[in-house]
Amino acid sequence: MAITSANQIELLQIAESVAREKMIDPELVIEAMEESLARAAKSRYGAEMDIRVDIDRKTGKATFTRVRTVIDPEEEELENYQAQLTPNQAKQYLDDPKPGDTITDEVPPVEMGRIAAQSAKQVILQKVREAERDRQFEEFQDRAGTIINGIVKREEYGNVIVDVGRGEAILRRNEKIGREGYRPNDRIRCYIKDVRREPRGPQIFLSRTAPEFMAELFKMEVPEIYDGIIEIKAVARDPGSRAKIAVISYDNSIDPVGACVGMRGSRVQAVVNELQGEKIDIIPWNEDAPTFLVNALQPAEVSKVVLDEEAERIEVVVPDDQLSLAIGRRGQNVRLASQLTGLDIDIMTEEEESQRRQAEFEERTKLFMETLDLDEFFAQLLVSEGFTNLEEVAYVELDELTVIEGVDEDTATELQARARDFIDEQNRKALEHARELGVEDSLVNFEGLTPQMIEALAEDDVKTLEDFATCADWELAGGWTTVDGERQKDDGVLEKFDVSLEEAQTMVMTARIQLGWVDPDDLIQEEETEEGAEDLEQGVTEGARA
Numbered sequence: 001m002a003i004t005s006a007n008q009i010e011l012l013q014i015a016e017s018v019a020r021e022k023m024i025d026p027e028l029v030i031e032a033m034e035e036s037l038a039r040a041a042k043s044r045y046g047a048e049m050d051i052r053v054d055i056d057r058k059t060g061k062a063t064f065t066r067v068r069t070v071i072d073p074e075e076e077e078l079e080n081y082q083a084q085l086t087p088n089q090a091k092q093y094l095d096d097p098k099p100g101d102t103i104t105d106e107v108p109p110v111e112m113g114r115i116a117a118q119s120a121k122q123v124i125l126q127k128v129r130e131a132e133r134d135r136q137f138e139e140f141q142d143r144a145g146t147i148i149n150g151i152v153k154r155e156e157y158g159n160v161i162v163d164v165g166r167g168e169a170i171l172r173r174n175e176k177i178g179r180e181g182y183r184p185n186d187r188i189r190c191y192i193k194d195v196r197r198e199p200r201g202p203q204i205f206l207s208r209t210a211p212e213f214m215a216e217l218f219k220m221e222v223p224e225i226y227d228g229i230i231e232i233k234a235v236a237r238d239p240g241s242r243a244k245i246a247v248i249s250y251d252n253s254i255d256p257v258g259a260c261v262g263m264r265g266s267r268v269q270a271v272v273n274e275l276q277g278e279k280i281d282i283i284p285w286n287e288d289a290p291t292f293l294v295n296a297l298q299p300a301e302v303s304k305v306v307l308d309e310e311a312e313r314i315e316v317v318v319p320d321d322q323l324s325l326a327i328g329r330r331g332q333n334v335r336l337a338s339q340l341t342g343l344d345i346d347i348m349t350e351e352e353e354s355q356r357r358q359a360e361f362e363e364r365t366k367l368f369m370e371t372l373d374l375d376e377f378f379a380q381l382l383v384s385e386g387f388t389n390l391e392e393v394a395y396v397e398l399d400e401l402t403v404i405e406g407v408d409e410d411t412a413t414e415l416q417a418r419a420r421d422f423i424d425e426q427n428r429k430a431l432e433h434a435r436e437l438g439v440e441d442s443l444v445n446f447e448g449l450t451p452q453m454i455e456a457l458a459e460d461d462v463k464t465l466e467d468f469a470t471c472a473d474w475e476l477a478g479g480w481t482t483v484d485g486e487r488q489k490d491d492g493v494l495e496k497f498d499v500s501l502e503e504a505q506t507m508v509m510t511a512r513i514q515l516g517w518v519d520p521d522d523l524i525q526e527e528e529t530e531e532g533a534e535d536l537e538q539g540v541t542e543g544a545r546a
Contacts, residue, residue, distance in 0.1 A: 137202035169204035178240035211235035236339035296337040300326035394419035477504040
């Protein structure tokens with residue numbers, strides 16, 4: 001079958017029809033036709049020939065050409081004599097042939113047999129399918145992070161296949177709320193969680209359990225959120241059961257909680273109905289972490305909050321009768337509050353906190369009695385005044401001791417002398433033990449390390465300044481690592497000496513500078529670059545808000 005003048009126009013009409021049906025560019029269909037015709041021509045004239053086909057976009061006429069390329073004269077022989085020419089051979093076609101020049105000759109159109117026609121059809125279908133997949137991927141990739149409405153087509157092994165208009169999406173079993181089930185042709189609303197390009201086509205993954213799904217639902221129901229007057233700062237969900245959402249208003253005249261609840265709860269109720277009756281606590285967001293946590297633990301009352309910013313942990317003290325309410329059923333309330341604030345929460349009752357404080361009081365009293373040779377009353381007096389360790393007694397200003405009832409200047413001087421003597425003796429023993437372990441003077445003389453720290457490092461096989469310089473900051477100060485969604489504690493060698501992460505970073509960097517591993521000028525330039533980037537980012541943010 002040859003492409004005759006009678007069906008040349010029909011060729012363009014077919015391309016236009018296919019493109020319109022598949023919603024792709026007609027040019028892609030014509031290019032697929034050109035490639036399929038070129039393949040058919042190669043099967044007729046020879047696979048080694050470089051045959052190209054050009055279809056006129058106005059008349060539909062297909063022109064078949066053979067292309068030969070001029071090779072570099074340094075190459076001794078042709079790799080493909082059907083598609084290549086030497087410069088000498090090309091002189092009969094070109095006056096001054098150069099490597100890379102091409103010579104084109106028109107060849108007669110081929111007659112396509114049944115097999116060639118079937119092959120051409122497969123090429124066109126494949127190209128059209130690829131173009132359709134690309135269009136589908138680009139369309140849904142732009143819609144990732146939004147809500148989409150679809151129709152349930154079928155359910156496979158608990159996974160729901162959803163028709164989303166121009167493609168299919170999958171709602172996995174673990175992304176459904178509770179035990180909700182769907183039947184074919186049911187309407188469903190989901191959050192587009194991810195769009196991936198895979199060999200079998202774009203895969204669209206939906207979710208109804210994602211916290212972002214709830215945030216998007218509120219954006220649809222609350223105009224103030226859509227307009228940016230109210231912002232959702234955090235969302236924590238136990239899908240199908242309970243959720244907490246933190247909001248803030250940038251307009252003092254608008255109550256963020258009231259706006260999200262709506263008149264007689266109409267707005268929040270619309271979201272609750274969509275989420276299968278999931279109870280929602282709407283909480284005012286606050287920059288102050290303890291205040292925010294108190295809000296997040298509602299409806300439980302909180303007596304006291306102690307924040308450990310470095311460990312990202314927070315201790316919460318509640319009245320004895322509020323403990324079960326603060327924890328919630330199966331720990332749900334405290335778990336959601338932890339997700340919302342991004343902090344690990346330890347909850348204790350007032351009685352438990354009192355017992356802990358009493359234990360600490362007794363421990364410190366015992367320390368002062370044994371090390372300073374004091375009676376119990378005097379030791380308790382020091383603890384009551386806020387002294388927690390020997391260093392505070394030894395190196396505090398004398399005035400802070402003499403203000404204690406019954407302590408005159410001579411007594412205060414004697415207390416400090418005893419504390420310093422004990423500390424000096426402990427330092428001597430620690431340093432002596434460290435040297436027995438093989439610690440070198442380079443580490444002993446390093447500024448910022450106490451004898452006890454040097455002893456702890458030596459016991460951990462850090463015995464030279466070079467060993468110390470290779471340590472990571474978290475290896476010294478300790479830290480936290482998230483594994484499978486759970487935070488795990490990393491113990492630091494110097495953690496018991498209250499060395500912060502920043503202090504550890506400074507000491508390690510100082511050691512590297514002393515050893516010549518790091519140039520101080522490079523550090524200054526890096527700091528200036530980082531500060532400039534932060535200033536630029538802040539300026540862009542302020543400009544966007546303006």
